[in-house]
Structure formats: C-alpha cells, structure tokens
Amino acid sequence: MSESGEVPAGTADGIRIVYETFGDPADPPVLLVMGLGAQLLAWREGFCAALVERGLFVVRYDNRDIGLSTHLDGAPRPDFGALLAGDPSSASYTLSDMADDAVRLLDHLGLAAAHVVGASLGGMIAQTLTVDHPERVLSLTSIMSTTGDRSVGRATEAATATLLAPPVSSREEALERSVVSARVLGSPGYPADPDEVRRRAGEGWDRDHDPAGVGRQLAAIYASGDRTARLADVAVPTLVLHGADDPLIDVSGGRATAAAVPGAELVVLDGMGHDLPEALWPQVVDAVDALVRRAGSAAAG
Structure with a gap:
C-alpha cells in the first residue's frame, strides 16, 4: 500500500513537491528520481513493490514542472541556441535547484539521508544531489544517465528527433506518439507491448501534460554543465546501470559516469535501451539492494 503527500510551497521559490x-x-x-518529462508513475508500482519486498522504504515523487508538483507556468521560454552556446541565463533553474527539491522532500519526511536512485535526468539530479549535499546521500545509483560532458552519452539522430518532436495536441495523439517513442527509444531486447504503452501514456496524460515544463527541465540540463570533476569527490558506494543499446543517452555516458566516481560499479545490460523493462526489474532490484546492503555495512564498519 502506498501513501501520498506533498511538500508545501513554503520556500522562496514556491515549489510544491508531490x-x-x-x-x-x-x-x-530509497529515493527514486525520475527523468525528463516523466512523472512519478514512471517508477511503476511493481518495481516499487519489489524494492519494498527487500525491506526498503521507497519514495517516488514528481520533479518540479511535471506531474502534480509545481509548474513554473509564468517562466520565460528557454533559448536553446544560447544554452547550447554556453549561456545559461534563459534557464529558469538548474539541476542544483532540482536537487534542492529532493532535500526539501527528505526534510519533510524526516529523513536525514537516503539511498538515491535516479534514471536519465533523474540520474543527473541524483549525481548533483550527491555532490551538492553529500551528507544526505547514503548510496548513489545512476541509471541510463551521464555526466554532463557533451562528448559522451550522445543521442542517435532518430532519438533526438523523437525527443524534439512537436508537442501533441490531444490524448489520442499522445497515445500514438508514446508507441512511436517506445519503438525508437525502448529496449530492442525487451520490446514493449503497444497496448500497455498506450495505457500508461493515457494514465500520464490524464494526470498531467505540460510540454513547456518539459522544455524547462531540458534547459536545466544544458544550464548545469559538466559534473565530471565534481563526481571525483563522491565518497558513497555508487552503482551505474546502463543499457548497451540506449539510443538517447549512449552507453558511453554511463561508462564516463562510472569512470568519474571513485570505486563505482558499472553494470551494462544487453538489450536494454532508454527504458526500464519489467523483465530487467529483478536484475536492477538485486543490484540496488546489494548496493544498499554494502553501504550499510560500510557505514557500520
């Protein structure tokens, strides 16, 4: 059974986190941090339940600008040309701001620290949380993510086109777009059931849809730069999981992350693209659980 709640918008930036x-x-x-434009629903209940079965307390949440958390509707539109040229001024916030949202959530829940698991953009936020607030992180798991170094983790042309496709204008269009996206970005070794993809897309559409918010999240990535040098200071046990066949963030991004963090464990999953197919949940849960136990043993020692 799950329990829902929200972190009130009690700070100067007025961000409420659901x-x-x-x-x-x-x-x-275990704090689960999801990726670009993905609501907490993307951490599926079965995956959360599998972690609970290992004796873990699981928290999933909507990042700012997605789901039921605060959307910065009045913010200026990002200038991606300027962002790509190194001018971050048009970004409404950075990954550090998003990591601060996670800290506020931990504070709200009365948690001094957590084992942080992030996927894609969520992995970038998790890395940033670890370097900005090392005392709040017990272990770090970075899944299908990268360091911010633009020379690694590059997307294929097809994946880039999918990511940057014009926003959909209806629920029906959103469902069909989700099937196309799953075909391009998903795991070739574990193809998704189109009907299930549509069902989940409909669930997400009914809960929230905000293309402008996704754009602001993307701007935060570009505005935050390369974390490689700072990742050398990470002192907690770290696991890097990446699909060998990821078309959106090439596996080189995962390899670079693992190389940047001292002692990090790298697990490359054959047949996995830029998603987390249910067939791989047991392997991923095993790896996260082993990391949590290892971190607990290290702390006790």
Missing part, C-alpha cells in the same frame, strides 16, 4: 511512499518508514529509505 510524492508517494511505499513500505515501512523504519526501513532503509
């Missing part, structure tokens, strides 16, 4: 928890709060906490 979250759900699973399991016993007395168990080791």
